[in-house]
Amino acid sequence: MDSSNHQADLKGLVLKTVKTIVNQFHRKPDVFFNEHDFHHYCYHSFYRQKEFSKLYTTLDGKRTNILRPEYPTLKRFIRKGQREDKKGVRARYDMAILNPDFIENNEFEKVRCRDISLFDIAKEYTANNLIAALEFKFVIKHSPIFNHEIFYDYLKLSNADEADLTYMLVFTNSTEDEIDYFKNLELNKEVFRFS
Numbered sequence: 001m002d003s004s005n006h007q008a009d010l011k012g013l014v015l016k017t018v019k020t021i022v023n024q025f026h027r028k029p030d031v032f033f034n035e036h037d038f039h040h041y042c043y044h045s046f047y048r049q050k051e052f053s054k055l056y057t058t059l060d061g062k063r064t065n066i067l068r069p070e071y072p073t074l075k076r077f078i079r080k081g082q083r084e085d086k087k088g089v090r091a092r093y094d095m096a097i098l099n100p101d102f103i104e105n106n107e108f109e110k111v112r113c114r115d116i117s118l119f120d121i122a123k124e125y126t127a128n129n130l131i132a133a134l135e136f137k138f139v140i141k142h143s144p145i146f147n148h149e150i151f152y153d154y155l156k157l158s159n160a161d162e163a164d165l166t167y168m169l170v171f172t173n174s175t176e177d178e179i180d181y182f183k184n185l186e187l188n189k190e191v192f193r194f195s
Contacts, residue, residue, distance in 0.1 A: 003101055007131060010066075011165060013051055014097055014132045018167055021045050029173035035138040038171065039094065042136055043069055046095070056100045062108040066131070071096035072113045074124055075159050082152050084159050090116065091156050093133040096163070102129040126161055133163035139172035 021042055025032070032038045046052045052067040076088035103111050110118040135153035139146055150170060157166040 007099065007101075007164075010051060010097065010100075010131050013049055014165060014167075017046050017049060017052075018134075018169065021169065025171050029171075032138060032171075032173065034140060035136070038138040039069070039136060042095065042134075042169075043067070046097075052097065056103040058103055058106060058108040058111055060107045064103060064108070064111065066098040066100055066103065068096045068098060069094065071098075071130075071133075073156055073160065074113075074116070074119060074121065074162050077152070077155060077159075079152060082148070082155055084155065091152075093130075093156065093160070093163075094136045094153075095134040097131040097134075099129055099131050099164075102127070124162055128162065128164045130160070130163035132165040132167060133157060133160045134167045134169065137168075137170040139170065 024041075024045075032041065046067050053065050055063040055065055057063050070092045073091045073093060075084055075090070076086055077083065077091050078085045078088040098111065109115060133156075135157055137146065137150055137153065150168075153168060157163075157168055160166050
């Protein structure tokens with residue numbers, strides 16, 4: 001299969017899986033007790049799709065799949081003051097779908113993304129090493145503190161130039177004291193929002 005067709009198929013499967021997660025949550029919101037529950041369910045929803053559990057081989061012969069929880073960002077951020085900053089720390093996406101071409105054209109250590117010195121940052125920011133970067137929030141009790149957390153997740157996604165698609169999924173099974181967590185976000189990059 002042509003690489004660009006395969007990537008297009010993966011992008012479609014990401015959206016289909018996100019919609020499945022949203023529909024399942026709408027049908028059974030009380031199945032989830034906390035955000036950890038929700039993260040496990042989301043990972044399982046993706047992993048059970050054979051395309052996301054399929055193994056690809058790195059240049060140095062190691063095999064790995066494209067579905068990665070807690071995958072490191074290339075950029076650095078400061079949580080206090082919430083901004084991108086070269087002196088900040090690398091954050092992590094709740095989940096990333098790696099581009100199979102990225103895996104097959106690099107050695108394992110680079111694919112694992114722990115050592116930032118392995119990257120030519122100027123090129124990597126726009127290389128679409130990730131098919132998608134996803135952030136999840138599960139709000140069990142509405143509180144202004146989630147404004148900070150959601151904004152930080154949005155900051156990571158709006159700076160995720162290495163990702164072709166970005167998704168922010170915010171769920172709640174509480175309607176008491178509901179808050180619009182998105183009203184103050186300046187949408188400077190297309191981040192698909194499901195809530």
